[in-house]
Structure formats: C-alpha cells, structure tokens
Amino acid sequence: xxxxxxxxxxxxxxxxxxxxxxxxxxxxxxxxxxxxxxxxxxxxxxxxxxxxxxxxxxxxxxxxxxxxxxxxxxxxxxxxxxxxxxxxxxxxxxxxxxxxxxxxxxxxxxxxxxxxxxxxxxxxxxxxxxxxxxxxxxxxxxxxxxxxxxxxxxxxxxxxxxxxxxxxxxxxxxx
Amino acid sequence: xxxxxxxxxxxxxxxxxxxxxxxxxxxxxxxxxxxxxxxxxxxxxxxxxxxxxxxxxxxxxxxxxxxxxxxxxxxxxxxxxxxxxxxxxxxxxxxxxxxxxxxxxxxxxxxxxxxxxxxxxxxxxxxxxxxxxxxxxxxxxxxxxxxxxxxxxxxxxxxxxxxxxxxxxxxxxxxxxxxxxxxxxxx
Numbered sequence: 323x324x325x326x327x328x329x330x331x332x333x334x335x336x337x338x339x340x341x342x343x344x345x346x347x348x349x350x351x352x353x354x355x356x357x358x359x360x361x362x363x364x365x366x367x368x369x370x371x372x373x374x375x376x377x378x379x380x381x382x383x384x385x386x387x388x389x390x391x392x393x394x395x396x397x398x399x400x401x402x403x404x405x406x407x408x409x410x411x412x413x414x415x416x417x418x419x420x421x422x423x424x425x426x427x428x429x430x431x432x433x434x435x436x437x438x439x440x441x442x443x444x445x446x447x448x449x450x451x452x453x454x455x456x457x458x459x460x461x462x463x464x465x466x467x468x469x470x471x472x473x474x475x476x477x478x479x480x481x482x483x484x485x486x487x488x489x490x491x492x493x494x495x496x497x
Numbered sequence: 498x499x500x501x502x503x504x505x506x507x508x509x510x511x512x513x514x515x516x517x518x519x520x521x522x523x524x525x526x527x528x529x530x531x532x533x534x535x536x537x538x539x540x541x542x543x544x545x546x547x548x549x550x551x552x553x554x555x556x557x558x559x560x561x562x563x564x565x566x567x568x569x570x571x572x573x574x575x576x577x578x579x580x581x582x583x584x585x586x587x588x589x590x591x592x593x594x595x596x597x598x599x600x601x602x603x604x605x606x607x608x609x610x611x612x613x614x615x616x617x618x619x620x621x622x623x624x625x626x627x628x629x630x631x632x633x634x635x636x637x638x639x640x641x642x643x644x645x646x647x648x649x650x651x652x653x654x655x656x657x658x659x660x661x662x663x664x665x666x667x668x669x670x671x672x673x674x675x676x677x678x679x680x681x682x683x684x
Contacts, residue, residue, distance in 0.1 A: 378583030385552035389559020
C-alpha cells in the first residue's frame with residue numbers, strides 16, 4: 323500500500339519545505355537571512371517558479387510580502403525569530419490591521435537545542451512576544467513530516483486572514 | 498495650473514491625478530498623504546496607509562513585483578522614508594520598471610504636528626541616486642516662482658507609461674499644511 327505524503331518519513335526536511343511551497347503555488351519568498359537560512363535562499367533563487375526578494379530589514383520584508391500578496395501573488399516570509407521581534411509595529415499596524423494572510427517561516431534560535439549565548443535572549447522571549455502581539459504561531463513537530471505542517475500553517479493564514487508563524491529548528495531549514 | 502509661489506501638496510496631487518496613467522495603482526503614506534489623495538482621487542484600488550510609518554515604499558515594491566504590467570506609484574513622506582532607508586536599497590536592487598516613488602519632502606513630520614526631521618537638509622534625491630534609483634527633483638525652495646509640478650511630472654510620466662528603471666521624484670520646499678486634512682488626535 324502506498325503511503326500518503328503525510329505518512330512518509332522526511333528524507334530531507336529543507337527540501338520538503340521548498341517542495342511544499344512550490345506545490346502550494348507560492349510565487350515569492352521575501353527574506354532576511356540568518357546562518358541556518360542561507361543555503362535555502364540560494365535554492366529558492368534557482369527555482370524558476372519562485373522569486374526571492376532579499377530585504378534589508380525584517381519589517382521591510384513584511385511590508386514587501388504584504389504588497390506582493392496585495393498584487394495577488396502568494397508570498398512567504400523567511401526570517402529569524404529576532405527579525406520577528408523587530409517587526410512588531412508593522413505586524414500589528416499593517417499585516418494584522420489589513421488582514422494579510424502571510425506564511426512566516428521562522429528559524430527559532432536560542433532554544434535549549436540552540437544554546438548560543440547571544441541567541442538565548444531571543445529564544446527566551448520569542449513565544450511570549452508572539453502571544454503579546456497576537457501573532458498566531460506554532461512550533462514544528464520534529465517527529466512529523468515537515469511538508470504537511472507547512473501546508474497547515476499556510477492554510478491557517480488563509481482561513482484566518484492573518485500572518486501565521488511556523489517556528490523551525492535547525493534540521494528543518496539548514497540545507 | 499499652480500498659482501501659489503510655493504505649491505501645496507494638493508497642487509501636486511491635482512497634477513498627479515491629471516496625469517495618472519491608465520491602470521495605475523497608487524499607494525499613499527500615512528496622514529495627509531492618504532487623507533488628501535482619498536479626497537482628490539479616490540479609487541477602489543488605492544491603498545491608503547493609516548499608520549505603519551515607513552512601510553508604504555516596501556509595500557509598493559511588493560505590489561510592483563506582483564503586478565509588473567501595471568504602473569505603481571507610491572507617495573511617501575520624507576519622515577517616513579527616513580524610518581526605512583534600507584527600502585531604497587531594496588528598490589534599487591529589484592529595480593522594477595513600473596514603480597515610481599513620489600517623495601513629499603517638507604522637512605517635517607506633518608501628520609504629528611510639524612516637528613522637524615532629524616536632518617531636514619538631507620539630500621534625499623542624491624541618496625536615492627546612490628541606491629541606484631534615478632532621481633529627478635523639483636525644488637521649489639530654490640525656485641519659488643510657479644509653475645511647479647512640470648519637472649516632476651515630466652520625470653514621472655514617462656516612467657509610468659513605459660519600461661524604465663524605477664525612479665524617485667522629490668517634491669521639496671512644499672508649503673506646510675496649516676491643518677491636517679482630517680481632524681485627528683492621533684499622531
């Protein structure tokens with residue numbers, strides 16, 4: 323019996339994220355990189371059906387994503403959690419105010435699995451801040467295939483008409 | 498025809514409305530930029546910022562990327578631009594042929610009561626050039642006699658009607674608005 327995609331173990335989780343974005347019709351990714359995301363961005367840049375926009379700041383990236391979506395193209399944000407911490411005003415005054423459905427793929431730095439001294443302060447406050455600004459989010463379940471989790475996050479954003487952040491670990495995004 | 502020695506934002510807006518290309522999409526920054534454009538040239542596809550200062554330009558960039566066949570014009574204030582100068586770099590890197598930036602350079606935060614900018618004398622047009630945007634300027638502070646909009650109009654119109662690199666037109670020396678276009682206690 324053939325297993326569904328959701329039941330298959332992931333061979334390579336970053337590839338599965340990229341494949342899922344393509345299958346869901348995402349035409350653009352807007353990003354400010356971090357150490358985990360660099361190679362993923364190179365791969366996105368090589369995709370003929372997707373456009374990568376490299377922004378200078380995460381709040382700027384958020385606004386670019388909103389504009390792309392306003393123009394009818396599905397856009398995903400690919401940023402570090404520190405970047406989401408720095409985009410609070412744009413998140414509430416633009417993305418949430420105007421109900422933009424945005425998929426946010428966020429590298430989750432500073433967790434107990436990423437105990438780097440300068441990331442830890444960010445990891446400690448990430449989820450409380452997300453809750454504080456009303457940003458819907460969830461952490462990836464590493465024991466489940468990543469593709470369906472990306473799809474569910476994207477569906478949530480569409481159905482709820484709001485940004486949704488999927489917090490990713492190193493093995494999810496580092497190529 | 499602009500009559501005042503120093504044209505107002507409304508003068509420029511009327512000229513913009515008169516020369517707006519078909520199918521143009523207009524994004525306006527918060528405050529007076531949005532209130533006045535809504536009064537003078539409301540259209541269902543206009544995108545008015547109510548807040549989110551500094552994000553009109555990057556949103557317009559995204560819109561221009563998603564709608565490459567339609568002219569996109571963003572009216573941004575100098576104070577708002579200063580908040581996200583990096584967006585100029587991204588616009589220069591993407592270089593969309595269909596994006597025009599109309600920069601209201603009045604040297605103050607008009608929407609919040611007219612407080613002076615951190616550096617009102619900054620040559621934003623020159624900064625834009627360094628970020629690889631073309632930057633024709635209309636400076637009424639140096640040339641007080643009318644007419645006023647024509648140079649910027651010449652700079653803008655060709656860009657929005659044919660394929661050229663993205664441009665920024667700075668409209669400097671505007672006569673400051675004495676009152677907000679819509680009463681508001683927020684700033």
